[in-house]
Amino acid sequence: MSLREQLCEYGQRAVEQGLVIGTSGNLSVRQGELVAVTPSGVALDRLTPEMCPIVDIEGYLVEGDLQPSSETPMHLAVYETTGAQAVVHTHSVFGTVVASTMTELPPVHYNALLLGGVVRVAEYATYGTPELAANVRAALDGKQAALMANHGGVTIGATLEQAFEATRLLEWLCEVYVRGLSVGKPTILTDEQLAAVIDRSLNPPAFPRRTT
Numbered sequence: 626m627s628l629r630e631q632l633c634e635y636g637q638r639a640v641e642q643g644l645v646i647g648t649s650g651n652l653s654v655r656q657g658e659l660v661a662v663t664p665s666g667v668a669l670d671r672l673t674p675e676m677c678p679i680v681d682i683e684g685y686l687v688e689g690d691l692q693p694s695s696e697t698p699m700h701l702a703v704y705e706t707t708g709a710q711a712v713v714h715t716h717s718v719f720g721t722v723v724a725s726t727m728t729e730l731p732p733v734h735y736n737a738l739l740l741g742g743v744v745r746v747a748e749y750a751t752y753g754t755p756e757l758a759a760n761v762r763a764a765l766d767g768k769q770a771a772l773m774a775n776h777g778g779v780t781i782g783a784t785l786e787q788a789f790e791a792t793r794l795l796e797w798l799c800e801v802y803v804r805g806l807s808v809g810k811p812t813i814l815t816d817e818q819l820a821a822v823i824d825r826s827l828n829p830p831a832f833p834r835r836t837t
């Protein structure tokens with residue numbers, strides 16, 4: 626699948642799964658010095674490959690008639706420092722709830738480790754600005770995900786599929802935490818408990834084979 630076709634595929638999935646509404650949210654995927662990004666002002670389930678602009682890593686438009694997403698500078702800033710090959714940004718409901726009420730998403734479930742543990746909330750700045758890009762970059766340091774204060778979430782991956790799955794996981798973790806808060810006080814996993822999970826995943830016990 627070409628980079629642009631991947632944007633259409635995952636744009637469609639993002640809408641179907643309720644991660645974005647209207648023209649909110651944007652995706653990008655990188656190959657070498659080029660980045661295909663969703664265009665500004667088009668709903669993600671209405672994309673065609675030729676609608677998706679291609680920019681170079683310095684932000685110059687290389688191909689396409691439509692303007693790149695207004696958050697393209699944030700995507701490019703993330704590529705510059707993380708080595709990611711894909712970026713997904715949405716205004717998903719529970720992610721935005723956490724991003725509007727907290728300074729971080731604490732690890733209430735061990736799957737948070739797949740995103741790097743605690744998810745930081747990047748300080749608020751106006752959408753599309755270099756300030757927001759810098760804040761997101763700082764919040765992503767060492768992580769696969771960050772939240773953006775009063776705005777939404779952003780995830781990265783080695784492929785668009787990975788970045789998209791990270792967005793789904795981020796939303797699930799935020800939903801578990803928010804729903805947990807409405808029931809009681811969610812227990813936060815300790816560093817020791819999280820270290821034990823990492824140890825377990827690195828050294829899974831082998832099932833003994835029956836020989837008799």
Ligand SMILES: [Zn+2]
Pocket residue numbers: 649650696714715716752776777
């Ligand atoms: Zn946004």
